[in-house]
Amino acid sequence: MTAYRYLLAAGMLGLAAPLAAQAPADPPRAQSDEVRAHVEFLADDLLEGRRSGTRGYDLAALYVASRYRAMGLEPGAPDGRWFQDVPFVRAAPGETVLTGYRGDEPVALGPDRAALRPSPAGEAIALDAPLVLAGRGISEPLLGVDDYAGLDVAGKIVVVLPGTVPGQAGDINAHVGSIKAEVAAAKGARGILYVLAAPAPRASRFLDYMRGNEVVDFIGPDGRPSGLPGALEFEGYVTLEAASALFGLDLAPVARAAAAGGEIAIPHAPEARLTVDHRSVHEHFTSPNVIARLPGSDPQLAGETVMMTAHLDHVGINPEARGEDKIFNGALDNAAGIATMLEAARLFTLGEAAPRRSVTFIALAAEEMGLLGAGYYAAQPTVPLDDIAAVVNLDMPVPLYDFTDVVAFGAAYNSVAEKVADAGASLGISVSPDPMPEQNIFVRSDHYEFAKKGVPAILLFTGYANGGEDEWNAFFAERYHKPGDDLSQPLDWRALARYADLNYRIARTIADEPDAPRWYEGTYFGDRFDPGGERAARPAALDSAPASH
Numbered sequence: 001m002t003a004y005r006y007l008l009a010a011g012m013l014g015l016a017a018p019l020a021a022q023a024p025a026d027p028p029r030a031q032s033d034e035v036r037a038h039v040e041f042l043a044d045d046l047l048e049g050r051r052s053g054t055r056g057y058d059l060a061a062l063y064v065a066s067r068y069r070a071m072g073l074e075p076g077a078p079d080g081r082w083f084q085d086v087p088f089v090r091a092a093p094g095e096t097v098l099t100g101y102r103g104d105e106p107v108a109l110g111p112d113r114a115a116l117r118p119s120p121a122g123e124a125i126a127l128d129a130p131l132v133l134a135g136r137g138i139s140e141p142l143l144g145v146d147d148y149a150g151l152d153v154a155g156k157i158v159v160v161l162p163g164t165v166p167g168q169a170g171d172i173n174a175h176v177g178s179i180k181a182e183v184a185a186a187k188g189a190r191g192i193l194y195v196l197a198a199p200a201p202r203a204s205r206f207l208d209y210m211r212g213n214e215v216v217d218f219i220g221p222d223g224r225p226s227g228l229p230g231a232l233e234f235e236g237y238v239t240l241e242a243a244s245a246l247f248g249l250d251l252a253p254v255a256r257a258a259a260a261g262g263e264i265a266i267p268h269a270p271e272a273r274l275t276v277d278h279r280s281v282h283e284h285f286t287s288p289n290v291i292a293r294l295p296g297s298d299p300q301l302a303g304e305t306v307m308m309t310a311h312l313d314h315v316g317i318n319p320e321a322r323g324e325d326k327i328f329n330g331a332l333d334n335a336a337g338i339a340t341m342l343e344a345a346r347l348f349t350l351g352e353a354a355p356r357r358s359v360t361f362i363a364l365a366a367e368e369m370g371l372l373g374a375g376y377y378a379a380q381p382t383v384p385l386d387d388i389a390a391v392v393n394l395d396m397p398v399p400l401y402d403f404t405d406v407v408a409f410g411a412a413y414n415s416v417a418e419k420v421a422d423a424g425a426s427l428g429i430s431v432s433p434d435p436m437p438e439q440n441i442f443v444r445s446d447h448y449e450f451a452k453k454g455v456p457a458i459l460l461f462t463g464y465a466n467g468g469e470d471e472w473n474a475f476f477a478e479r480y481h482k483p484g485d486d487l488s489q490p491l492d493w494r495a496l497a498r499y500a501d502l503n504y505r506i507a508r509t510i511a512d513e514p515d516a517p518r519w520y521e522g523t524y525f526g527d528r529f530d531p532g533g534e535r536a537a538r539p540a541a542l543d544s545a546p547a548s549h
């Protein structure tokens with residue numbers, strides 16, 4: 001070969017290389033037998049419903065770690081392990097005596113008027129503290145609301161009315177409603193009592209339930225149960241009637257105004273206080289998040305990670321369940337999500353090249369107990385939160401029909417959803433708007449715990465098209481969180497494999513693209529959880545969606 005010919009050949013190669021890079025090989029495809037194998041193992045009766053803290057869950061965790069190993073992934077938990085052991089405390093009910101006072105006058109607070117939830121903060125809680133009425137208990141400067149303005153609640157017990165912020169989307173109000181204890185704690189309160197506006201028979205059933213059911217929480221890095229931060233020692237409930245008696249006011253009109261989202265004027269209340277003698281029985285246990293890592297290939301981007309998460313737990317066995325079947329197998333919720341994650345992980349290992357960013361896979365504990373495994377991970381992450389490019393969460397796909405569309409919860413808030421549209425188009429799957437906004441799904445699964453730390457996150461559901469609506473309605477009505485969510489359902493394994501293909505392509509795109517997803521500008525969740533962070537422009541198509549404030 002002459003030098004000339006050599007140069008020509010090299011030039012041709014130089015042309016050929018970028019062309020090849022622009023036309024990558026078809027992505028590997030998910031296999032229905034793979035996802036089927038995972039679901040059939042995890043949803044078997046032998047796993048006993050995979051409740052966190054039980055042997056059934058531990059077997060499921062071992063299975064996931066074993067699959068990670070088989071795929072050649074690296075352990076992603078501390079100390080080179082697969083398991084991040086999450087410390088939990090379970091508070092079971094004990095005896096509680098509550099005595100209220102208006103001035104010096106005792107106010108009866110019998111079991112039909114007030115109840116405390118078993119407190120993970122201590123087995124014996126004794127205190128005597130003033131009560132302060134704090135409106136709806138909302139303090140959100142971004143929404144222009146501060147029910148705590150002018151109040152000093154440090155060392156006191158706050159009493160909060162039901163009520164939301166008028167004109168805001170359901171997701172936003174669900175978030176605001178879920179952090180009332182956190183807000184009270186940040187203001188220095190020692191306890192929080194939620195006022196029940198429900199009429200008598202319903203209120204008293206609710207009080208019995210809250211008093212009589214155990215509370216599970218994880219222990220945070222500060223040694224405190226996560227749900228009772230700061231100096232907060234308990235959460236409880238009081239009827240509207242009892243709260244009115246304590247404050248010597250008729251609170252009914254105020255509660256009505258709060259519920260209607262109107263102006264609330266809290267009248268000056270005479271001094272009220274509460275003595276609390278609260279017992280509960282504590283038990284400590286651990287249950288693991290199961291974590292694997294696939295290192296990225298690009299020296300510039302490998303320090304960042306894309307996360308795929310799915311909760312591994314379900315609700316276990318309930319001997320009191322109606323009918324003969326007492327095992328809550330959670331085939332869709334969430335053996336199907338774990339199967340999707342494992343299959344996506346396998347596809348990542350099959351590609352010709354490793355992804356540019358690293359990818360972390362987490363099978364999360366205790367989602368059903370209140371997103372606790374995710375909350376623990378977000379509080380003690382194995383990679384810095386700033387380095388997480390995005391979270392793709394997999395929870396409860398419904399592969400009971402040949403789905404043709406998906407819903408991306410979080411699509412209105414961050415740009416992860418734009419990858420869903422691209423990946424969906426490559427598989428003939430379209431993206432539909434949220435058909436169940438009243439369910440506030442965005443704040444009801446594990447990705448929310450990551451979103452709260454500023455990480456753009458989404459969850460995909462199979463959509464309502466092509467028979468989906470009927471399947472979803474029947475599932476929610478008949479099998480969701482019931483023993484019937486098991487392998488007797490007519491699972492469409494090819495549909496589940498397609499769902500795995502879709503989620504793999506979404507995560508793969510995020511892993512390979514130069515720019516990481518961002519929160520959209522002008523959205524509450526972005527401004528709230530990632531203040532000062534870089535923003536993506538909000539697509540005009542979303543302007544009709546109820547996401548902005």
Ligand SMILES: [Zn+2]
Pocket residue numbers: 333368481
């Ligand atoms: Zn569930």
